[in-house]
Amino acid sequence: MDSADIRARWLKFFETNNSLKLPHTVVPSASLIADDPNLLLVNAGMVPFKPYFLGEAKPPYKRATSVQKCVRTLDIDEVGKTTRHASFFQMCGNFSFGDYFKEGAIALAWELLTKSVSSGGYGFSEDKLWVTVYQDDDEAANIWEKQIGVPKNRIQRRGMADNFWSMGVPGPCGPCSEIYFDRGSDYGKEGGPIVDEDRYLEIWNLVFMQNIRGEGGDKNSFPIIGELPAKNIDTGLGLERTAALLQGVENIYEIDTTKMILDKASELTKTKYGKDEKTDVSLRVIADHTRTAMMLIGDGVTPGNEGRGYVLRRMMRRTIRNMRLLGSQDLVIAELIKSSIKAMGPQYPELVTGGERILSVAQSEEDSFNQTLKSGTSIFDIAADQSKSTKSKSLSADTAFKLHDTYGFPFDLTLEMAREQGLEVDESGFKKLMNEQRDRAKADAKAKKSGHTDLTQYRAIVDKFGSTKFLGYENIKAESKITGVLVDGKAAAEVSAGSEIEVMLDRTPFYAEGGGQLADNGVIKLANGAVVKVEDVQTPVPGLFVHRGSVVSGVVKNGESASAEIDLQRRLAISRAHTATHMVHKAFREALGETATQAGSENAPGRFRFDFPSTSAVPTSVLNDVESRVNELLIADLQVDAQVMSQDAAKALGATALFGEKYGDQVRVVSVGDWAKELCGGTHVSRSGELGLIKLLSESSIGAGVRRVEALVGHDAYKFLAREHVLLNSLTEIIKGVRVEELPQRISDLIEKMRSMEKEISAINTAKAVTAAGDLLKKSKSTGNASVIIEQLGNGISGEDMRTIALDLKGKLKTGIVVLATINDAKPLLVAVVSAEAIKLGVKAGELIKLGSTILGGGGGGKDDFAQGGGSNADAITKAFAEIAKHIQGKLN
Template sequence: MSVDTTLTGTEIRARFLDFFASKDHVKMPSSSLVPHNDPTVLLTTAGMQQMIPYFLGRETPPAARMTSAQKCFRTTDIDKVGNQRTLTFFEMLGNFSVGDYFKREAIAYAWEFLTKVVNLPADRLHPTVHPEDDEAARYWHEIAGYADEAIVRLDENWWGPPGASGPCGPDSEIYYDRGVEYGCGTADCKPGCECERFLEIWNLVFMQFYQDLDGTRTPLPRRNIDTGMGLERLTMVLQGKESVFDTDLLRTIIDRFALITETPYGQSAKTDTSLRVIADHGRALVFLAADGVLPSNEGRGYIFRRILRRAVRHGKLLGLDKPFLAEATNTVIDLLGEHYTELKTQRERIIEVLSQEEKKFSQTLNTGLNLLNELLADLQQQHKKVIPGEEVFRLYDTHGFPVELTQEIAAEHGFSVDTSGFEESMQRQQERSRAGASNAFSQAQDDRALTEILKREGTTEFLGYTGLVSSSKVVALMVDGEEVTDISAPQQALVILDKTPFYAESGGQIGDHGDITGPLGNFQVQDTRRPIKGLIAHYGQLTEGHLRVGDSIQADVIERRRADTMRNHSATHLLHKALRDRLGSQVQQRGSLVEPERLRFDFTSPRPLNSADLVHIDTQINEWIRANYPVQTKIMPIQDAMQTGAMALFGEKYDDMVRVVSMGSSIELCGGTHCATTGQIGTYVTVQETSIAAGIRRIEALTGRAAENYLRQKRETVDRIAALLQVQSEQVEPRIEQLLQDLAGARRQITQYQRNEAKSQAQNLVQQAQDVAGIPVVTASVTAPDAKILRDMGETILSKLAQPGVVVLASDLGERIALQVNIHQTLTKRGLHAGKLAGVVGERLGGKGGGRPDSAQGGGKDKTAIQPSLELAKAFVRDNLK
């Protein structure tokens, strides 16, 4: 049978998943682009990332055989996107075996799918293996009939972990021969050659080892299979296209923007590159936003912002002067929303996030252009033709101005860019970023020791739902990432118990504090966490005596702290329900912080909350509190829980059995601790509502004792103000309004007086103008209450001079000396520049100055230098006037 070139990308994905389902593989949904419990990477880069806990034996997989189409994002080649094959976002098809089948079956399944299911010609498929992997080479011979000399052995056939440590092993890659016309023409052209002839389409990884941070490899307890095949590349081959951008998965988006910009695709290399960039970046941004990644200046948010800015720049190159990314949103969702249903449910929020950030960057772009033009003008004055690298980096890093755009504009004006200086500045920033990420790698190093404890001792039993005290046994101790048998005061350590009442931080609720008391010592628990699934770790310090592995101890949680935390946690559930009732079902939780002193709740919202919204929400929550609903918990299969209408936390990974917490009409999946009834919350009060990102709002609130203290302080404040104003409490507001009106009137009178005084001074100074090099120059120390009136004085004096002149004024504003320089425009053409003059005078004042050629400001703090600095102004005029 011949290749069916009419297959769409959607159909190819379905064929792959259905094929492996027929081989007893469970179809797994794609995990989020934000990795779950993996600090070593910012974004999901491969289908195997969600499988790592299964490969390492930390978690039990839902099945020994699995298959998925995984959303992936790679940042290594962002600047290359726009060529024929490089993408940031892509889909990875994969099949996985956890301790089940291994090399033979993996190779057999791959061969059957490629040659029988999608009918690729066998003579165009070429496998490669690791030089030392004779076993894989033998299976390729037995299954597919390849002679040994036809199997290429490459040193690169080794798959390493996505972070610094993790599972790894040899791999076998399958290449597709595109034809000699794509080759380099050399006699030894073969898979692995850098030419375009052989295209890698599938990688079969034989996961056999665990790699430590230092590169040491040890055998895994069981051998696993991880394969990855890019859907876009496979679609390109099957559809007979020259580029991944020509497949229906991306060409649909390209055609949409070609229509909008009236730019035909395929006629210009430059415009084709821009259309491809917009298609890839637009698609990537939609998926990032859907998975909760928001623009910021660090981490994932910086990646989001960087690719959005690159997309906007290429849009402008195509003549798009208004926001356009919403077009990408709708096109991507219409194309991929059936498989990735989160795109449909998040459509409005995705559009809002992209539109707001695009609008913000458009303003940034305009600001950057103005700054660049000023920089070029300044360099022109200095007869320089190279833009310093640190200035280019400042535009890029501080203002988000693309380096490529700086280079293009510079070239148009006859300038070049100091690229080496830019790279040095960039490298310094990257070194700072790497230093900030070091804690993540130390955490990965600790995981190995904790995993060994989990295997040896089993999971920690949590008793904290029913009590705050337990009799337990110490099963492990760790100091500085290493297991020890005993600790002595005042050592800091990590303690693992066989069972514990201490709640480990999770779902926004912080961990418990308390004491672990043994026969010979006391350990103060300062934090409780779950570093890996199954283990509860108590972090703190031994305050007295000794503690040993095997000791029988008593664990005590601080009761008041837990009770305050539970009030806030139960209140977040009521808040979530109240927000959805008020704003609509599009409201979704995006994070929370539950601690004894307060609660913080982040949520999606199409608009800010007004005062009426906040009053309604507070009233509703307090009504539910007074209703004293029982707080009920049930353990049930996740499918049953979702059918009850229980709300799940966006992006959270849940087990097959989940804990459902209900109170009144609020039903949520939650593993945290809660009050027995809503009445135990006491009182709820919202103290702040703010925006934290595009489409994301934050509420901070108090309950119980903290809420009572807050309201008491508010009442006491009002009472004190009433006493000061000598009115009753209910008369405070109208009395303050009257006082503000009186104050505003008095300020207007003072301002008018100051302006009149300034005019009088200005008129007198016009008469005192001195002739310097044939032009009138006014230099004076004046009395002005602020910089605005000082600026008005300068403009007034300049306008009243008999001929074009120069005005330099200084005024003592208390903490500093303000400086104003005005130069008539006709004199700026004769070599005088107000900004440079302000710089000279400002420096003499112990400060600085700068501005436009005709108007500038500055200042300093050296009051003794006012008169000498004004004399410098006259000298500047004499020396620079042409």
């Protein structure tokens, strides 16, 4: 049974085809980009339903089922070393929100697992299945034995660490019941899961969410402080693990969707899986990471140096590196990604339709990493030479971290290269630096969303007063009541003037930052006369608008009535920018194709930026066409409408959904005439003519495979063009007798003339230097059997001219070594040439330049016969020459 069939059977069974007549709402997999400030990526099947379990939102259905895409990053370094770890997996789940409980969950699980394949089940043999329950859960044990008929000896009880679930923080929790499959005596000892979990493989976990957990404790013991008012069910069956059992293979790396990628890696590297452990580890890493990378890119993640982008970049670079370890020096990522799309496409058709974009992003990252390998290797070589020269046997943690963090050099590659040089790496120091960076990143992310406030403070407000009602689409002002006041993350009854404050209201016209749109500013005026200036609005927990600012006057008291009013001019300017973004997005898709889908944006007063996937710069002609197209549609003064409808209706309408965004069953579609239609929760103008003017300012790269367009709209665009006009007039005044349209050519001619003059000056300087080179021959010194020239030339000589002079000198020496220096723009430049005879004696130009450049505070390298480099400290030339001379003497004497 292939993976696509396993997935389809799961959804069909819970949607319509179970004997208990408990139809579930099929919920599509959420994006891997988690809608949760505490999560980088969705890491469990229940994550999209978390607000319902926590009581932060009311579930729109009593029963639900899904097959959720998940990525776990904690075990990335362990992937491949065993056949158990994987970074991407799919979790099949069925969920009950205050509806059926233990009896229903247990009966449904047993029915699907044991029902025959011909009847739509998985066909597991009943006598191969074992179950575990929590040690005190007599209810679950009795259901398994009395109602399902599982023999008592195949029902085992386990403690809190194994069979009691919680989120690790105060909140919902409850006992679990796990279902295991006995793989037989070839896989281990008899005695059930409590004896051997390699032989008895867990396939399904049923969580009975019935309790409330308190503070403290660990996974073996934590306080249970009460019962939930409504009992819930959360279950999870690992699709890949189930596939391994149903396909009769040894592990998850041999199932259909993974093996297809692994086989492609074997083909490209001409290696065979199962030949030796080292090769197998690399092939498993490649198979796992390629699939995960493909799924992440498919959901809109792009490689970067932070957050999700860093996870993606790390996985892609580990993939490429392992391909190189297996002997492939070619560009390989495209073929691997294609095999991943072929493997997963039957389950996720959007991977096929978005294949061109996914390939584009992946290939661009591979090109970037090839450059990283070159620059990183050069830096590593310099650091390794320094360690050896100081008799150190270890590479510092700072060097390893710099290679990893600044240049994207994989740490395990640094380890391997160090071992080849006979060096160790300060791994503990490196891990400490990584942890410090990770802690800073987590703190920054948390501060952005929650302002350093414990989220339980916000949840308590939602629990007591419900969600904030947003009135901002229709109103700029609203009469409200204060439902919460926080200062420095702590609840406050009243706050005086001059204090920073967070205010929660039951109703608000303020738009909270989201979807690329910046938050509204404005004021909150209390009935007692106090005034709060609002400078930011966030939603740290779903449904709660947190107004951040300062108390301007009076005393703010919790529970007071208040009037909230936004800054109308700022809102209008932001709304113009947001509508302009939609129009530019549509125009780019018309010009470049569907792959130019928005991958990020920011809508601020009078300006906006728009990110989209592209492996190369957008031609100026295309930018001009896009700008012309959108401005023509401003003149057409199209109606801008917003309608709320189902996702299916939005798709039928042709509305565009953005990568990485999470949408509910009901979505808001913003339409600019019949032209641009997009799912969006932001604020917009009423007609396109209100935008006035759109001016694209720039187009540039912001990372591998991602381009950014920055633009102005409305009065800001007009002011920019007015300044440009003044500048143009100033240039025509400076360059007399030239019409405006002739300026580009005239300025180009002047620049070309200047460059020609610079070349003439350089040629004169070089001629002088070559003439003086004859005098340098007289300064050559005999060291061993070689003639050595180490001299500093006059300032301002180019690197190419330095090479000419050095080669000229070497040609006049039989066994010659020439090292020359100059200063250009206050920075030292080094060149070294070594004759074939001197190379045989052990002197190499590349080693001379690495040594000298390091002392000069820079880097460089080259071949044995020619190398060049430089640095930033011109005062160190004398010291560099001394060390180079010492090195040469050591080789020749």
